[in-house]
Amino acid sequence: MDGPHDLGGKDGFGAIDIDAPPFREDWERRQWALSKNVPSGPNTIDFWRHGIENMDHAAYLTQPYFIKWCLNEIAHRIDQGMFTMDEILTGIPESRTDPPASPLDMEGTLARLRANNVDFRTQMATPPAFSPGDRVRTLNTPVSGHTRLPSYARGHEGTVIAHHGGHLYADAGAQGEHRGEHLYTVEFTAAELWGSDDPDSNCLDLWEPYLVRA
Amino acid sequence: MSSYDGKKLGRLHRHLHSHLPSDPELRVKALESLAVEKGLVAQETIDTWIEMYSEKVGPMRGAQVVARSWTDPAFRERLLADAGQAIKEFGYEGHATEHLKAVENTSDTHNLVTCTLCSCYPFALLGMSPLWYRSQAYRARAVREPREVLKEFGVTLPATAQIRVWDSTAELRYLVVPQRPAGTEGWDEDALARLVTRNSMIGTDRDLRVT
Known part of the structure:
Protein backbone atom coordinates (compact mmCIF):
# COMPACT_ATOMS: atom_id res chain seq x y z
CA MET A 1 0.00 0.00 0.00
CA ASP A 2 1.09 3.54 -0.65
CA GLY A 3 1.54 4.56 2.98
CA PRO A 4 4.12 6.58 4.90
CA HIS A 5 6.04 3.37 5.72
CA ASP A 6 7.30 3.21 2.12
CA LEU A 7 10.19 5.54 2.87
CA GLY A 8 12.92 4.53 0.42
CA GLY A 9 14.19 7.57 -1.49
CA LYS A 10 11.94 10.14 0.22
CA ASP A 11 13.59 13.52 0.66
CA GLY A 12 13.65 15.97 3.53
CA PHE A 13 14.34 13.80 6.58
CA GLY A 14 17.53 15.59 7.59
CA ALA A 15 20.57 14.19 9.40
CA ILE A 16 20.70 10.72 10.93
CA ASP A 17 21.11 10.57 14.71
CA ILE A 18 24.08 8.22 14.43
CA ASP A 19 24.73 7.99 18.19
CA ALA A 20 21.25 6.76 19.12
CA PRO A 21 21.54 3.48 21.07
CA PRO A 22 19.23 0.47 20.54
CA PHE A 23 17.14 1.35 23.61
CA ARG A 24 16.81 4.65 25.48
CA GLU A 25 14.03 3.81 27.91
CA ASP A 26 13.06 0.77 29.95
CA TRP A 27 9.62 0.63 28.37
CA GLU A 28 11.26 0.13 24.97
CA ARG A 29 13.02 -2.98 26.28
CA ARG A 30 9.78 -4.23 27.82
CA GLN A 31 7.86 -3.73 24.57
CA TRP A 32 10.49 -5.68 22.65
CA ALA A 33 10.22 -8.53 25.15
CA LEU A 34 6.41 -8.43 25.12
CA SER A 35 6.31 -8.57 21.33
CA LYS A 36 8.41 -11.73 21.39
CA ASN A 37 6.77 -13.48 24.36
CA VAL A 38 3.03 -12.78 24.42
CA PRO A 39 1.51 -15.54 22.30
CA SER A 40 -0.57 -14.51 19.33
CA GLY A 41 -3.15 -16.20 17.16
CA PRO A 42 -2.57 -17.43 13.63
CA ASN A 43 -1.65 -14.11 12.07
CA THR A 44 1.29 -13.96 9.67
CA ILE A 45 4.28 -11.63 9.93
CA ASP A 46 2.94 -10.04 6.74
CA PHE A 47 -0.44 -9.18 8.29
CA TRP A 48 1.42 -7.98 11.41
CA ARG A 49 3.40 -5.54 9.24
CA HIS A 50 0.24 -4.55 7.36
CA GLY A 51 -1.30 -3.52 10.69
CA ILE A 52 1.46 -0.95 11.25
CA GLU A 53 1.08 0.26 7.68
CA ASN A 54 -2.60 0.97 8.39
CA MET A 55 -2.08 2.99 11.56
CA ASP A 56 -2.85 6.72 11.53
CA HIS A 57 -0.34 8.21 9.11
CA ALA A 58 0.56 11.19 11.25
CA ALA A 59 1.10 8.81 14.17
CA TYR A 60 3.31 6.58 12.01
CA LEU A 61 5.65 9.49 11.39
CA THR A 62 5.67 10.87 14.94
CA GLN A 63 5.13 8.04 17.45
CA PRO A 64 8.19 6.35 18.98
CA TYR A 65 9.17 3.12 17.23
CA PHE A 66 8.19 0.76 20.03
CA ILE A 67 4.87 2.56 20.59
CA LYS A 68 3.97 1.64 17.02
CA TRP A 69 4.76 -1.95 17.99
CA CYS A 70 2.76 -1.63 21.22
CA LEU A 71 -0.36 -0.32 19.46
CA ASN A 72 0.04 -2.95 16.77
CA GLU A 73 0.35 -5.83 19.25
CA ILE A 74 -2.80 -4.66 21.01
CA ASP A 86 -12.73 -2.65 27.04
CA GLU A 87 -10.15 -4.91 28.63
CA ILE A 88 -7.22 -2.92 27.32
CA LEU A 89 -8.78 0.46 28.14
CA THR A 90 -9.91 -0.53 31.65
CA GLY A 91 -7.07 -2.95 32.46
CA ILE A 92 -9.64 -5.41 33.85
CA PRO A 93 -9.58 -8.86 32.21
CA GLU A 94 -12.93 -10.47 31.40
CA SER A 95 -11.33 -13.90 31.04
CA ARG A 96 -8.07 -15.60 31.98
CA THR A 97 -5.92 -18.34 30.58
CA ASP A 98 -5.86 -21.42 32.74
CA PRO A 99 -3.27 -22.35 33.87
CA PRO A 100 -1.39 -19.03 33.83
CA ALA A 101 1.93 -18.84 31.97
CA SER A 102 4.87 -20.23 33.91
CA PRO A 103 8.06 -18.16 33.85
CA LEU A 104 10.94 -19.05 31.57
CA ASP A 105 14.47 -19.01 32.96
CA MET A 106 17.52 -17.90 30.95
CA GLU A 107 17.88 -21.33 29.35
CA GLY A 108 14.20 -21.25 28.42
CA THR A 109 14.40 -17.80 26.82
CA LEU A 110 17.53 -18.77 24.88
CA ALA A 111 15.69 -21.87 23.61
CA ARG A 112 12.70 -19.72 22.65
CA LEU A 113 15.00 -17.37 20.74
CA ARG A 114 16.56 -20.26 18.80
CA ALA A 115 13.15 -21.80 18.11
CA ASN A 116 12.08 -18.54 16.48
CA ASN A 117 14.25 -19.36 13.51
CA VAL A 118 11.43 -19.53 10.97
CA ASP A 119 11.98 -21.13 7.57
CA PHE A 120 10.00 -19.28 4.87
CA ARG A 121 10.93 -21.63 2.01
CA THR A 122 8.23 -23.51 0.12
CA GLN A 123 8.27 -26.29 -2.47
CA MET A 124 7.35 -24.93 -5.89
CA ALA A 125 5.45 -27.01 -8.45
CA THR A 126 6.34 -24.60 -11.26
CA PRO A 127 9.86 -23.85 -12.50
CA PRO A 128 11.25 -20.33 -12.03
CA ALA A 129 10.52 -17.88 -14.85
CA PHE A 130 13.90 -16.18 -14.48
CA SER A 131 17.54 -17.12 -13.92
CA PRO A 132 20.53 -15.16 -12.68
CA VAL A 143 -1.13 -2.21 -4.73
CA SER A 144 -3.71 -1.26 -2.09
CA GLY A 145 -2.95 -4.22 0.18
CA HIS A 146 0.37 -5.32 1.62
CA THR A 147 3.27 -5.59 -0.81
CA ARG A 148 7.04 -5.69 -0.54
CA LEU A 149 7.86 -3.96 -3.80
CA PRO A 150 8.80 -0.45 -2.61
CA SER A 151 7.54 2.45 -4.72
CA TYR A 152 11.09 3.61 -5.54
CA ALA A 153 11.72 0.34 -7.40
CA ARG A 154 8.48 0.24 -9.41
CA GLY A 155 8.68 0.28 -13.19
CA HIS A 156 12.47 -0.13 -13.35
CA GLU A 157 14.82 -2.51 -15.11
CA GLY A 158 17.35 -4.58 -13.25
CA THR A 159 19.34 -7.81 -13.40
CA VAL A 160 18.50 -10.99 -11.51
CA ILE A 161 21.57 -11.85 -9.42
CA ALA A 162 20.14 -14.74 -7.39
CA HIS A 163 17.20 -17.15 -7.32
CA HIS A 164 16.21 -18.35 -3.84
CA GLY A 165 13.56 -20.94 -4.76
CA GLY A 166 10.04 -20.62 -3.39
CA HIS A 167 9.45 -18.37 -0.37
CA LEU A 168 6.12 -17.61 1.32
CA TYR A 169 4.69 -14.72 -0.66
CA ALA A 170 4.19 -11.65 1.55
CA ASP A 171 1.31 -10.16 -0.44
CA ALA A 172 -0.70 -13.39 -0.01
CA GLY A 173 0.46 -13.87 3.59
CA ALA A 174 -1.10 -10.56 4.58
CA GLN A 175 -4.41 -12.02 3.36
CA GLY A 176 -3.97 -15.19 5.39
CA GLU A 177 -2.87 -17.28 2.47
CA HIS A 178 0.29 -19.38 2.92
CA ARG A 179 1.50 -19.61 -0.65
CA GLY A 180 4.98 -19.60 -2.11
CA GLU A 181 6.33 -17.75 -5.12
CA HIS A 182 9.80 -17.82 -6.60
CA LEU A 183 12.00 -15.23 -4.91
CA TYR A 184 14.90 -13.43 -6.58
CA THR A 185 17.47 -10.81 -5.71
CA VAL A 186 17.39 -8.13 -8.37
CA GLU A 187 20.14 -5.52 -8.75
CA PHE A 188 19.31 -2.06 -10.14
CA THR A 189 21.96 0.50 -11.01
CA ALA A 190 21.90 3.84 -9.20
CA ALA A 191 21.72 5.41 -12.66
CA GLU A 192 18.48 3.51 -13.39
CA LEU A 193 16.78 4.28 -10.07
CA TRP A 194 18.13 7.70 -9.18
CA GLY A 195 19.78 9.13 -12.30
CA SER A 196 23.05 9.01 -10.36
CA ASP A 197 26.56 9.07 -11.86
CA ASP A 198 27.96 6.97 -9.01
CA PRO A 199 28.85 3.34 -9.82
CA ASP A 200 26.49 2.14 -7.08
CA SER A 201 23.54 -0.24 -7.09
CA ASN A 202 20.47 -1.24 -5.10
CA CYS A 203 19.65 -4.90 -4.47
CA LEU A 204 16.12 -5.94 -3.54
CA ASP A 205 14.57 -9.33 -2.82
CA LEU A 206 11.51 -9.56 -5.08
CA TRP A 207 8.92 -12.25 -5.74
CA GLU A 208 8.15 -13.40 -9.26
CA PRO A 209 4.69 -11.73 -9.48
CA TYR A 210 6.44 -8.34 -9.19
CA LEU A 211 8.53 -8.99 -12.30
CA VAL A 212 8.25 -9.24 -16.07
CA ARG A 213 10.97 -9.97 -18.59
CA ALA A 214 12.64 -6.76 -19.78
CA MET B 1 -8.03 -15.99 14.10
CA SER B 2 -6.92 -12.83 12.35
CA SER B 3 -9.44 -11.03 10.12
CA TYR B 4 -6.76 -10.22 7.51
CA ASP B 5 -8.67 -6.96 7.06
CA GLY B 6 -6.18 -4.09 6.90
CA LYS B 7 -8.87 -1.42 7.19
CA LYS B 8 -10.17 -3.02 10.38
CA LEU B 9 -6.65 -2.91 11.82
CA GLY B 10 -6.48 0.75 10.86
CA ARG B 11 -9.70 1.47 12.79
CA LEU B 12 -8.41 -0.39 15.86
CA HIS B 13 -5.11 1.52 15.69
CA ARG B 14 -6.89 4.87 15.52
CA HIS B 15 -9.20 4.03 18.41
CA LEU B 16 -6.32 2.86 20.58
CA HIS B 17 -4.15 5.87 19.71
CA SER B 18 -6.89 8.30 20.72
CA HIS B 19 -8.14 6.46 23.82
CA LEU B 20 -5.03 5.06 25.52
CA PRO B 21 -3.04 7.44 27.75
CA SER B 22 -0.46 9.29 25.64
CA ASP B 23 2.49 8.50 27.94
CA PRO B 24 4.44 5.70 26.16
CA GLU B 25 5.34 4.02 29.43
CA LEU B 26 1.65 3.72 30.33
CA ARG B 27 0.79 2.31 26.92
CA VAL B 28 3.33 -0.49 27.28
CA LYS B 29 2.22 -1.02 30.86
CA ALA B 30 -1.39 -1.46 29.66
CA LEU B 31 -0.30 -4.27 27.32
CA GLU B 32 1.98 -5.92 29.86
CA SER B 33 -0.53 -5.78 32.72
CA LEU B 34 -3.34 -7.24 30.67
CA ALA B 35 -1.15 -9.98 29.16
CA VAL B 36 0.10 -10.96 32.64
CA GLU B 37 -3.39 -10.70 34.22
CA LYS B 38 -4.82 -12.92 31.50
CA GLY B 39 -2.10 -15.48 32.12
CA LEU B 40 -0.55 -15.18 28.65
CA VAL B 41 2.96 -14.40 29.83
CA ALA B 42 4.79 -14.29 33.15
CA GLN B 43 6.40 -11.01 34.17
CA GLU B 44 9.60 -12.90 35.05
CA THR B 45 9.85 -14.09 31.44
CA ILE B 46 9.83 -10.47 30.27
CA ASP B 47 12.59 -9.62 32.77
CA THR B 48 14.67 -12.63 31.71
CA TRP B 49 14.23 -11.82 28.01
CA ILE B 50 15.50 -8.29 28.62
CA GLU B 51 18.49 -9.68 30.53
CA MET B 52 19.22 -12.11 27.69
CA TYR B 53 19.20 -9.31 25.11
CA SER B 54 21.49 -7.15 27.22
CA GLU B 55 23.99 -9.87 28.16
CA LYS B 56 23.93 -12.79 25.75
CA VAL B 57 22.55 -11.57 22.43
CA GLY B 58 24.18 -8.66 20.65
CA PRO B 59 26.81 -7.59 18.14
CA MET B 60 29.46 -9.74 19.87
CA ARG B 61 27.79 -12.73 18.22
CA GLY B 62 28.14 -11.31 14.72
CA ALA B 63 31.70 -10.21 15.51
CA GLN B 64 32.64 -13.79 16.45
CA VAL B 65 31.21 -15.05 13.16
CA VAL B 66 33.12 -12.42 11.16
CA ALA B 67 36.38 -13.19 12.99
CA ARG B 68 36.02 -16.90 12.24
CA SER B 69 35.47 -16.16 8.56
CA TRP B 70 38.84 -14.35 8.61
CA THR B 71 40.72 -17.17 10.29
CA ASP B 72 39.03 -20.29 8.92
CA PRO B 73 38.78 -20.43 5.10
CA ALA B 74 36.45 -23.46 5.17
CA PHE B 75 34.08 -21.64 7.52
CA ARG B 76 34.23 -18.54 5.30
CA GLU B 77 33.08 -20.68 2.38
CA ARG B 78 30.19 -22.10 4.40
CA LEU B 79 29.24 -18.60 5.56
CA LEU B 80 29.19 -17.18 2.05
CA ALA B 81 27.28 -20.20 0.72
CA ASP B 82 24.56 -20.22 3.43
CA ALA B 83 25.05 -17.89 6.38
CA GLY B 84 21.80 -19.00 8.03
CA GLN B 85 23.21 -22.53 8.29
CA ALA B 86 26.76 -21.45 9.14
CA ILE B 87 25.77 -19.47 12.25
CA LYS B 88 24.07 -22.58 13.64
CA GLU B 89 27.61 -23.85 14.30
CA PHE B 90 27.63 -21.22 17.08
CA GLY B 91 23.97 -21.74 18.12
CA TYR B 92 23.30 -18.13 17.10
CA GLU B 93 20.19 -18.83 15.04
CA GLY B 94 16.87 -17.30 16.04
CA HIS B 95 14.71 -14.35 15.04
CA ALA B 96 15.25 -13.45 11.44
CA THR B 97 18.38 -15.46 10.70
CA GLU B 98 17.23 -18.55 8.77
CA HIS B 99 17.72 -16.82 5.42
CA LEU B 100 20.82 -14.85 6.35
CA LYS B 101 23.17 -13.79 3.57
CA ALA B 102 26.74 -12.70 4.23
CA VAL B 103 28.12 -10.05 1.87
CA GLU B 104 31.85 -9.31 1.93
CA ASN B 105 33.46 -5.91 1.46
CA THR B 106 36.54 -5.75 -0.76
CA SER B 107 38.97 -2.96 -1.53
CA ASP B 108 36.68 -1.67 -4.28
CA THR B 109 33.20 -2.70 -3.09
CA HIS B 110 31.21 -1.72 -0.04
CA ASN B 111 27.94 -3.18 1.24
CA LEU B 112 25.27 -1.25 3.11
CA VAL B 113 22.12 -2.81 4.60
CA THR B 114 18.74 -1.21 5.19
CA CYS B 115 15.02 -1.96 5.29
CA THR B 116 13.02 0.82 3.67
CA LEU B 117 9.56 -0.71 4.31
CA CYS B 118 9.91 -1.55 8.02
CA SER B 119 13.07 -2.30 9.97
CA CYS B 120 14.11 -5.90 9.24
CA TYR B 121 17.34 -6.87 11.00
CA PRO B 122 19.05 -10.16 11.99
CA PHE B 123 18.14 -9.73 15.67
CA ALA B 124 19.37 -13.06 17.03
CA LEU B 125 22.80 -12.46 15.51
CA LEU B 126 23.30 -8.70 16.09
CA GLY B 127 20.90 -7.92 18.95
CA MET B 128 18.40 -5.07 18.85
CA SER B 129 19.07 -2.72 15.98
CA PRO B 130 20.46 0.73 16.76
CA LEU B 131 17.78 3.42 16.75
CA TRP B 132 19.30 5.14 13.71
CA TYR B 133 18.81 1.93 11.67
CA ARG B 134 15.07 2.14 12.41
CA SER B 135 14.92 5.91 11.87
CA GLN B 136 12.94 7.40 9.02
CA ALA B 137 15.99 9.42 7.92
CA TYR B 138 18.17 6.31 7.46
CA ARG B 139 15.40 4.25 5.82
CA ALA B 140 14.63 7.08 3.39
CA ARG B 141 18.20 8.08 2.55
CA ALA B 142 20.39 4.94 2.56
CA VAL B 143 19.01 3.67 -0.76
CA ARG B 144 19.18 7.01 -2.54
CA GLU B 145 22.29 8.76 -1.27
CA PRO B 146 24.45 6.08 0.37
CA ARG B 147 27.63 8.16 -0.02
CA GLU B 148 26.09 11.09 1.89
CA VAL B 149 24.84 8.71 4.57
CA LEU B 150 28.26 7.07 4.90
CA LYS B 151 29.89 10.51 5.23
CA GLU B 152 27.66 11.24 8.21
CA PHE B 153 29.02 8.06 9.78
CA GLY B 154 32.58 9.19 9.02
CA VAL B 155 33.12 6.78 6.10
CA THR B 156 34.46 8.16 2.82
CA LEU B 157 34.84 5.88 -0.16
CA PRO B 158 36.93 6.40 -3.29
CA ALA B 159 34.70 7.60 -6.16
CA THR B 160 35.54 4.43 -8.12
CA ALA B 161 34.47 2.07 -5.35
CA GLN B 162 31.03 0.53 -5.81
CA ILE B 163 28.40 0.54 -3.07
CA ARG B 164 25.75 -2.15 -3.06
CA VAL B 165 22.76 -1.16 -0.93
CA TRP B 166 20.74 -4.19 0.21
CA ASP B 167 17.08 -3.43 0.96
CA SER B 168 15.64 -6.26 3.11
CA THR B 169 12.32 -6.50 1.28
CA ALA B 170 11.65 -10.25 1.82
CA GLU B 171 12.75 -12.62 4.63
CA LEU B 172 16.42 -12.60 3.68
CA ARG B 173 18.61 -10.74 6.16
CA TYR B 174 22.08 -9.41 5.53
CA LEU B 175 25.38 -9.49 7.40
CA VAL B 176 28.18 -7.33 6.05
CA VAL B 177 31.60 -8.97 6.46
CA PRO B 178 34.10 -6.12 6.80
CA GLN B 179 37.69 -6.48 5.61
CA ARG B 180 40.25 -7.82 8.05
CA PRO B 181 42.49 -4.91 9.02
CA ALA B 182 46.18 -5.00 8.13
CA GLY B 183 48.59 -5.64 10.98
CA THR B 184 46.50 -8.41 12.55
CA GLU B 185 48.42 -11.37 11.12
CA GLY B 186 48.55 -14.20 13.63
CA TRP B 187 45.82 -12.78 15.88
CA ASP B 188 43.40 -15.30 17.32
CA GLU B 189 39.64 -15.28 16.76
CA ASP B 190 38.73 -13.61 20.06
CA ALA B 191 41.22 -10.78 19.59
CA LEU B 192 39.98 -10.22 16.04
CA ALA B 193 36.33 -10.30 17.13
CA ARG B 194 36.99 -7.36 19.46
CA LEU B 195 37.86 -5.20 16.43
CA VAL B 196 34.54 -5.82 14.66
CA THR B 197 32.02 -3.04 15.30
CA ARG B 198 28.26 -3.38 15.07
CA ASN B 199 28.09 -0.66 12.41
CA SER B 200 30.69 -2.46 10.27
CA MET B 201 28.32 -5.45 10.08
CA ILE B 202 25.52 -3.14 8.80
CA GLY B 203 27.88 -1.22 6.52
CA THR B 204 27.96 2.21 8.19
CA ASP B 205 31.54 1.59 9.32
CA ARG B 206 34.30 0.30 7.02
CA ASP B 207 37.95 0.51 8.06
CA LEU B 208 38.24 -1.27 11.38
CA ARG B 209 40.70 0.25 13.83
CA VAL B 210 43.41 -1.94 15.30
CA THR B 211 43.55 -1.15 18.99
Missing part, protein backbone atom coordinates in the same frame (compact mmCIF):
# COMPACT_ATOMS: atom_id res chain seq x y z
CA ALA A 75 -4.72 -4.04 17.77
CA HIS A 76 -3.87 -7.52 16.44
CA ARG A 77 -4.89 -9.21 19.69
CA ILE A 78 -8.23 -7.39 19.64
CA ASP A 79 -8.63 -8.40 16.00
CA GLN A 80 -7.94 -12.02 16.95
CA GLY A 81 -10.40 -11.93 19.86
CA MET A 82 -7.67 -12.46 22.49
CA PHE A 83 -8.36 -9.03 24.08
CA THR A 84 -11.40 -6.80 24.00
CA MET A 85 -11.13 -3.03 23.59
CA GLY A 133 21.70 -12.83 -15.44
CA ASP A 134 18.19 -12.21 -16.81
CA ARG A 135 17.04 -8.62 -17.32
CA VAL A 136 13.68 -7.97 -15.65
CA ARG A 137 11.34 -5.03 -15.19
CA THR A 138 9.28 -4.43 -12.05
CA LEU A 139 5.56 -3.76 -12.31
CA ASN A 140 4.45 -0.16 -12.04
CA THR A 141 1.03 -0.80 -10.55
CA PRO A 142 0.05 0.53 -7.12
